Amino acid sequence: MALETLIESLPSLFDGLLITLLLTAFGILLGTTLGIVLATGRSYASRPLAYLILIYEKVLRGIPLLVLFFLIYFGLPQIGINFNALTAAVLGLGLRSSAYQAQIYRGAINSIPEGQIHAAYSLGMNKLKAIRHVIMPQMLRLSIPGWSNEFTILLKDTSLAFGIGVIELMRQGRYIQVRDPDLVLVVFLLIALIFFLLVFTANKILRYVEKKYQMAGYQTEAHR
Amino acid sequence: MAMLEVKDIYKAYGNVEVLKGVSFTMEKEETKVIIGPSGTGKSTLLRCINQLSLPNKGQVWLDGEEITNPKTNINKIREKIGFVFQDFNLFNHLTALRNVSIGLEKVKRIEKEAAQTRAMQELTRVGLEAQASQYPAQLSGGQKQRVGIARALAMDPDVILFDEPTSALDPELIGDVLDVMKSLAGKVAMLVVTHEMGFARNVADEIIFMEGGVIVEQGPPKEMFTNAKLARTREFLGRIGALYGEEETGG
Numbered sequence: 001m002a003l004e005t006l007i008e009s010l011p012s013l014f015d016g017l018l019i020t021l022l023l024t025a026f027g028i029l030l031g032t033t034l035g036i037v038l039a040t041g042r043s044y045a046s047r048p049l050a051y052l053i054l055i056y057e058k059v060l061r062g063i064p065l066l067v068l069f070f071l072i073y074f075g076l077p078q079i080g081i082n083f084n085a086l087t088a089a090v091l092g093l094g095l096r097s098s099a100y101q102a103q104i105y106r107g108a109i110n111s112i113p114e115g116q117i118h119a120a121y122s123l124g125m126n127k128l129k130a131i132r133h134v135i136m137p138q139m140l141r142l143s144i145p146g147w148s149n150e151f152t153i154l155l156k157d158t159s160l161a162f163g164i165g166v167i168e169l170m171r172q173g174r175y176i177q178v179r180d181p182d183l184v185l186v187v188f189l190l191i192a193l194i195f196f197l198l199v200f201t202a203n204k205i206l207r208y209v210e211k212k213y214q215m216a217g218y219q220t221e222a223h224r
Numbered sequence: 225m226a227m228l229e230v231k232d233i234y235k236a237y238g239n240v241e242v243l244k245g246v247s248f249t250m251e252k253e254e255t256k257v258i259i260g261p262s263g264t265g266k267s268t269l270l271r272c273i274n275q276l277s278l279p280n281k282g283q284v285w286l287d288g289e290e291i292t293n294p295k296t297n298i299n300k301i302r303e304k305i306g307f308v309f310q311d312f313n314l315f316n317h318l319t320a321l322r323n324v325s326i327g328l329e330k331v332k333r334i335e336k337e338a339a340q341t342r343a344m345q346e347l348t349r350v351g352l353e354a355q356a357s358q359y360p361a362q363l364s365g366g367q368k369q370r371v372g373i374a375r376a377l378a379m380d381p382d383v384i385l386f387d388e389p390t391s392a393l394d395p396e397l398i399g400d401v402l403d404v405m406k407s408l409a410g411k412v413a414m415l416v417v418t419h420e421m422g423f424a425r426n427v428a429d430e431i432i433f434m435e436g437g438v439i440v441e442q443g444p445p446k447e448m449f450t451n452a453k454l455a456r457t458r459e460f461l462g463r464i465g466a467l468y469g470e471e472e473t474g475g
Contacts (some may be wrong), residue, residue, distance in 0.1 A: 119307070124299045125299065125327075129331070216358075217359055
């Protein structure tokens, strides 16, 4: 009986997994794009703009994700801004991630010697070209380890979207639990395993990417 | 009209006056060497010429164009002024070849293949054709600096500014870099800040002795080394010559 229910429920878990992956993909896309823009802005834009970005980062890093979800999904409609649950979740995940990612990219930018910018200027590059051709490629390479970390955090935090009614993996698990409370341990162990495998695979892939795009001479060697 | 004209440059960092009215001119294909004690503003002067540092007062003219005028497109001008840094400042994520070709590709907008052919010629000129596909971290200091010189040369500049190009190098690597610089003498104008007295004596058309933010004395090497007018110049040349192994410094 219980096993039957479990097998019947597997397709719904798969649907949930797809939504989880969707949230992760769009969340990280938004977070990365915005994070790069914010970090570049904080390092190279004018004072007032850099300051605004700083405030944005501080605020978004200071709010729990669930609170952010509730603000976007339940709060904003009060002032006439409506998002469906999925969009609200992507926004919440992406905006928060952008604040953390901005930190990662800014750290990377700061670790590039200032002389590189001077060298770029000396060749006749303007600021935009110097950022694009000299700073950006190095920044992205240096950011891969930090970005990998942020990616796995975001992947796992998609489960919080269950709180605003997104039918992702966690919510599907909850449905199964309601149908057959005896399955609760098995189902959530299964969900835990799915998350674990996703994170494990992602880390493997990202480690490969990190190695592939490493700047020669900047790899970490094994020492005794 | 001189190719490069530096007129009465002043530069201060906070309360510290680094340059206190420096003027000189350079002709096409001329080699000038700036010498002087540390902290005299030699490097600052070079940076004021290509506007990496903005002078507080004074003008710089290149080919009849005032660089210091805020309306001048400084990026266009910088294409014509090569800069070789003390600590190389190669782009760490690019191979030696791409370090040399990137200016051609992204600034002069030359098609990639042509740019890399040209870059290869410059690398050959500095004796590094075999290292073309290596990254900066895989090169020795002397090789890095020669890539830096090739990078500047590829842009076909009117003048190359060298900011202590051998100061960060091990003694046995200095020779290679100086040889490359010697081979450029008379082909492109060079303004070189250095302590290498051998280079100054043998290659420079004129030596500029700077101290305390001003030019103390300038003249052809022969005159400066054997017959400097001021006691201070003779003293400095004598001391630096002894330090850097010049056997006869005159004075």
